């Protein structure tokens with residue numbers, strides 16, 4: 127790893143100004159658990175991702191750290207640690223799946239310094255992307271090594287050109303909770319629903335979200351759940367110690383007498399973006415959830431396009447969706 131210069135920003139405006147001034151060889155750093163210890167290995171380079179020579183620390187910006195409940199919404203600063211989210215009594219009580227998803231990330235040690243913004247914006251874990259000697263599409267090359275190589279952990283839905291799975295567990299829960307992102311850039315701040323925050327490989331294979339180089343995520347806002355809202359989250363992983371999701375499911379829905387009124391079912395670990403399973407939601411509309419759960423979960427097979435070694439993830443997704451829907455009712 128080469129050396130880099132570190133700048134402690136004290137305001138969002140200062141961070142944006144530094145990113146604009148230094149250009150593409152500068153990057154935001156929060157906990158550094160992905161950027162410094164993973165991505166800054168010399169070989170994870172390519173078109174659109176030059177070596178970051180200047181890092182702008184955002185954990186020194188007071189307005190980006192903290193958890194606030196006001197005006198029927200939760201706001202979490204992007205530089206808030208995952209441990210703070212896990213420990214928040216407000217989040218545990220009203221938005222439990224955010225708490226559970228944060229708690230499912232990595233280890234307690236990592237959660238003590240890894241942040242929400244870093245978790246949402248971390249780069250993919252594809253072993254070819256992170257490995258030496260693989261100049262794949264995502265690094266500006268002209269091949270996806272997962273197509274002919276070991277693709278057991280890759281996408282089963284929405285993979286095209288590149289078959290990464292989005293690695294963030296909190297993003298899965300936040301999309302199900304209908305969260306919004308506040309983004310800051312040179313022209314000020316704007317709010318974007320999580321529905322449009324993440325971008326797939328067809329839009330731009332070199333990145334995973336809509337942030338431009340000189341923009342950053344300031345905070346995430348989650349609305350207060352409506353009356354009669356049920357929610358559940360479950361993540362299946364290969365190892366009992368810290369590990370990324372083989373598949374995770376977050377469901378947030380309203381019901382009346384056990385009948386589905388409205389809601390979201392979101393899958394993690396299966397697609398280049400956190401995946402909203404509309405086929406499942408449509409199969410539940412107006413139905414008794416307990417009775418319809420198995421059939422609705424099975425609908426995920428109609429959109430799944432597994433690769434040579436990951437067909438098993440389709441079966442896992444079907445089982446997890448049913449489990450999450452029924453456990454949310456308990």
Ligand SMILES: Cc1cc2nc3c(=O)[nH]c(=O)nc-3n(C[C@H](O)[C@H](O)[C@H](O)COP(=O)(O)OP(=O)(O)OC[C@H]3O[C@@H](n4cnc5c(N)ncnc54)[C@H](O)[C@@H]3O)c2cc1C
Nearest residue numbers: 156157158159160161232241243244245247294295343369
């Ligand atoms: C051993 C290990 C196990 C892990 N297991 C899991 C897991 O099970 N589930 C999971 O979801 N993750 C897992 N992770 C990933 C981990 O969650 C992320 O590394 C961590 O959350 C990133 O947070 P950070 O603050 O350290 O980010 P950093 O490393 O500082 O940043 C990560 C990326 O996000 C960008 N970034 C950071 N903050 C912002 C912002 N506010 N606006 C715009 N861009 C920003 C940075 O530029 C960088 O590209 C694991 C990581 C490790 C090392």
Ligand code: SF4
Nearest residue numbers: 252254262270288289
């Ligand atoms: S899945 Fe994406 S990141 Fe992985 S080898 Fe293929 S193009 Fe590269």
